[in-house]
Amino acid sequence: MTRDPTFHMIAGGPRPVAPFSHAVEADGWVILTGQMPTDPAAPDAPLPEGVAAQTVRVMENLRVVLRGVGLDLEHVVQVRAYLTEFERDYAAFNETYQGFFPSDRRPARTTVGVTALALGALVEIDCIARRPEGADGA
Template sequence: MSPLFHMIQGGPRPVAPFSHAVEADGWVMLTGQMPTDPAAPDAPLPQGIAAQTRRVMQNLGIVLNGVGLDLSHIVQCRCYLTEFDRDYAVFNDTYAGFFPADRRPARTTIGVTGLAVGALVEVDALARRPVS
């Protein structure tokens, strides 16, 4: 199956040249999402790691919904924090609320020196379509 390149109507405005998601053989790779508001992409970012994490996870949900999936289809996340030591605990508390305790994706969290648009957090994900 040739890859499908998805740009989601009403999805977050890309901050670089990429597709919101690329799909191949039932696997859906989601581009890292920023804490921008799709309804107001030029608005200031939410203040603080909790608010930015919520917005990032909501944006992942928007992209997934655009391809007929939801957060329950995520099998792996990579998370990037610009203030790792300061924000890791609050990030974890906020992130955990998006997944049932017995169905959390595999995850890696990485401290980085900077992210696009001055964000504190970015999350990309790998999702899998149900096998019929």
């Protein structure tokens, strides 16, 4: 049975930097908007220094959104990452990123070098998660 999409804004989630929903869910697929390295508890605070610290913050923000819809990183099947300093930061990004997933359950991933990101961030990550069979949406 196909259901209309559900548009999620997560209470206590990262403050949007543009007009979007934190996540949109359709037929068990949950598509998360790209997250920035902002602190949901202090959205006007300076961004963390360096790509490793920003990657941690972004992954934590993705986790906040996922948990807001009753999922976690273990449900992520695809990731897209955007780096403003690709050549300089790719190795450090990978080193940090890999710690969020078991080596035998890493999502499919694309990493792209871009010229700029909102708020002057070094990294932004979006993802797609799949709700387990039979689980209801949040």
